Amino acid sequence: MRRERSRTNRPPRRSIVARTDADDEVLGRAFDRRLIARLWQTTRPHRRLVVAGMLLFPVVAAVELLQPWLVKVAIDEHILRADWAGLATIAGFYLATLAALYALHTVESYLMHLTGQRVMHDLRAALFERLLALDARFFDRNPVGRLMTRVLNDVEAVNDAFTGGLFAVVADVVTLAGVVAIMLWMDWRLALVTFSIVPALLVAAAYFRVRSRDAYREVRRRLARLNGFLQESLQGMSVIQLFARERHEHASFRRLNGDYRRALFGSTMFEASLYASVEALGSVALALLVWYGGSQIASGGLTFGALVAFMQYTHRFFLPIRDLGAKYAVMQAAMASSERIFGLLEVRPAIVSPASPSIARPTAGTPALEFRGVWFAYEGEDWVLRDCSFQVARGEHVAIVGATGEGKTTCARLLNRSYDVVRGQVLVDGVDVREWDLERLRRHVGIVFQDTLLFTGTVEANLRLGADGTVSSADLDRAVKLANARTFIESLPRGLGEELGERGHNVSQGQRQLLAIARALVYNPAVLILDEATSSVDPGSERLIQEAMRELVAGRTTVTIAHRLATIQGADRMLVLHRGRVHEEGTHQTLLRAGGLYAKLYELSMGARTA
Amino acid sequence: MGGVLCLAIATLASLGIPWTVKRAVEALETDAANAALGVFVGSILGLAAINAAARLGSRLAMIGAAQRVEADIRDDLYASLTRFPPALFTRYPTGDLMARATSDVSGVKTVVGFGGVSMIQTTFAFVGAIAAMVVVDPWLTLWAMLPFPAMILLARRFTSLVHERTEAMQGQLGVLSGRVQEHLAGMSVVRAYAMEGQARETFGQASAAYLRHALALSRIQAQFTPLMSLIAGVGTLVVLWAGGLAVVEGRITLGSLVAFNGYLAYLAWPTLALGWTLSMVRRGLTSMGRIQEVVEAVPDVERTEASRRVPRGGPAPRSRALAFRGLAFTYGDRAPALVDVTFEVGEGEVVAVVGPTGSGKSTLGLLLVRLWDPPIGTVFVGGQDVTAMDLATLRGDVAYVPQESFLFSRSIQDNVTLARPDVDQVEAKQAIVLAGVAEEIEGLPRGLDTVVGERGLTLSGGQRQRVALARALAGEAPILVLDDVFANVDAAKEEEILGNLAGALHGRTVLLTTHRLRAARAADRIVVLDAGRVVETGTHDALIERGGLYARLWRIQQLEEEIAHAP
Ligand SMILES: Nc1ncnc2c1ncn2[C@@H]1O[C@H](COP(=O)(O)OP(=O)(O)OP(=O)(O)O)[C@@H](O)[C@H]1O
Ligand SMILES: Nc1ncnc2c1ncn2[C@@H]1O[C@H](COP(=O)(O)OP(=O)(O)OP(=O)(O)O)[C@@H](O)[C@H]1O
Ligand SMILES: [Mg+2]
């Protein structure tokens, strides 16, 4: 009874894993101008903090660079001249610079963290907001684990960019500029001798940069795989345990873990090499100073104090450069992360409210729900619904039946615009759902899903989900009673205040369904869709719910999807879904008499009974 | 240990450099014209080369080792997660565990890697530099070291603060991560109930709380490093002053003072590093504690008295009978889920368990496969107490299909075989046919190779349920426990599957939980649970005769069908 699919010219379905892996392999350049510009924009609300931080950099650098200068003066003008009193003054100045540096560094560092954390907070909120707006199709393609990585880990990497990369680099550049200026001013020849090392430095940096970039790409890819695997293992752990697959899964994990470690080591190697070579070059510069400076002293062209100060300045010149490798790695990580973050922020939700939504003004004859020649496929040309049309009148109770996998749940999803039709129209109260304001539509059409999903939090919080604050506890009580969930809730130690676990796993499956029904009743939509809402509920409770429904259904448009034909007898009309369209429709009796598909389905199930 | 040796060499070499500079300056002081500058320059270059090579070696060795440690920690964590019973997943939600496995593990890595290197490096640097300084001038060294005790006291106070605040922050990260995970996984409900506003709010609160905790940590961290360098700077100041005086009085040479200054400058970096190293180590230890907590959470559940008595993997008789004897079970502070449950399922027998929602049917299955641990001496498989059985053996004997189907985002084929050695492609295919889902899978563009979405969400509800069923049917487990596996299929399909099973499962013991009394009717015996108690047992006919709960439920289903049947 499988609908045929158009097998010709179908693009091969790409694997979900492959698709999203590629996303994690996006690799930023460490200093991508476009990205830095975007990052800079994210700081706009905190511009004052950033500006304050930036203003501090030159001050900090100046005070820092004053210190070797003070040492030079102390040696040349006081110590060598045995000027004890003058030395005390210099020492006083030195103490002042120390105190100032303490204060400045503390403020600077806190400003950096503050900016980083605030930007991170904003980005998290923006990402979450965007995810809330994205449509079901997007979530079909992007596993939760990956998206969580965006909201939590990638954002963290951007914070590192602020605290350990971007600002540090700016601060270093300011310091370097200061060092260079002072050295040139003190003795330009000696300064040039020191700087003669710079070309070698650049060559080393360029070489390692290219190498570390490749290594880094590998690290990212491995880590993404590792975390994706872990996340899924956590959710399916009981299945792994049940089939005693622990060892096997563990072996797969170990393999991924080992791959990651090796990749990481590769990138460490380049970073360590850069560090060591910069340090070595620093010593070469020192040697040059001794050699050239020494001969200058011999010829009387240089003072001892100046030479000592020069050595200290050279030291400070190389200090920031030496850690360049580490900063580079931080920046690279940050850029790769921002690329993905901004990439996600730029994803346009395919399903949004129209700019000027129409307000439905149904007249007496307008059907509450209507499918008009609907074609729908989740993927390419794999049609699930093909030219499907039906109407549901206001206040009518309609049942949708059909074999499994025929597209019943899909119909429900189209009604609340989780997906958009490919061709044709879905109308609610005579207005195309694409012209409805989304939130209005979803308040109008409420669905109890086949997959019951509760959230952590109290039972009451779960029942009030999405309902505006106006729901009185009497309404809540009534819904609980109608859903036949009252005895069960009362049996919980804390009643409505009982805390539910992840996905509601600490109550039984049937109890979850009862809560989901109660939740929909509290939500109180004009159109109620029940998709296998009582599939795991015992006949006794189901019976009670059905009776309650009668009261509920009165005046409300209701669509019930159920496999057990016996449970949908209350419906006014049946729609039989077959091969992607409504194959037959009518009341139970007319359909039975017509002797079509429905009659056959029915007979099969009755036959099963008497077998 | 090669790493430490390299580090020692590197430290010596790098300490030699200021020493050489000192000698050069002294030579210049005494006789500038004839100083043998070439020798000094040469030795500086030589020392630099040794330093670079040794430092590179040490870093690679030590960071490499640290990365190994990291990998091992992650591996251990995973290993203990595979032994996590559901009870623990209640205590540690997925989001929280992910936070531990990513953020905390990387915190630990930083400690063992950079933290380790920088600890050892700092120690060497201090020891070496102080020794060198003592050689130059003991008195001056004493002066220079004056501020260091203050540093140590400060560091202690500081690390305990870092610990507290890190713990708070990481805890909140777990909460945040849980919120994100849950909302993303439940997006269909979020959407359908237009609860974006609510979601935004709960997320916003968690995120803001995290921001607060992180800033609290930043506040002390921001202060610490500058404070350390302030104290270290005071050392330089003292040397400048006292040393200057000494030079003036001719007690030491200018070269010594320069070298001294060189050593202090050399110490400036390790001192700074000490600040963040200490804070990193403290954070890392906190993270390590959080990981350890999870790793150690397992045994208290797993090591029941009974399982210790039995050698793991010992031979178990593959008998197929099941028995529950006086089984009582309660989840936490809830009302008892099972009370004094006693019944047996003989070899090759098919027993159905029915009863109202929440009457404890699923709990029976969970205890049988020990996803939850039953009390000792209450649940038996093949005459053996399950709590005394090796888990792998038990689960090899009992194939259990949970009520909620879970598929991995892998191909359908892989989902069915789960890479079990005893399940090959052919068997998987057979199982899929038995589960009545073969036709539909063939209809998918890539058939068995179709990769399904997370949790199997790109399949329809009924398809997912039957793939999960196929998974249990493949393989040779002599005992099958099927929990409500027909909930999402129509009566005809149910009948088809039951028919398939009757033929294929001949001789297997089956415990079938269901709300479809038609399916129960075919069973050899029916056990009726109500509020955790066995209220009646017997064949369908006997139970109808008896006129109890089962008869009432049956009548309800009958009635519905008759109403439907009525012309
Ligand atoms: N998110 C999705 N992405 C791709 N294909 C999907 C997705 N959801 C469902 N399908 C496919 O679309 C078809 C119709 O699915 P749907 O869930 O609408 O069936 P159903 O009639 O509700 O079945 P059931 O009775 O088993 O719940 C199935 O073949 C299913 O595999
Ligand atoms: N993890 C848990 N923590 C606490 N209580 C639980 C947990 N799982 C189940 N319960 C409670 O134990 C009782 C028995 O649950 P169980 O899942 O065994 O019922 P069931 O008979 O399978 O119900 P259903 O027909 O709805 O599947 C219920 O009251 C339920 O709320
Ligand atoms: Mg469905």
Ligand SMILES: [Mg+2]
């Ligand atoms: Mg159950």
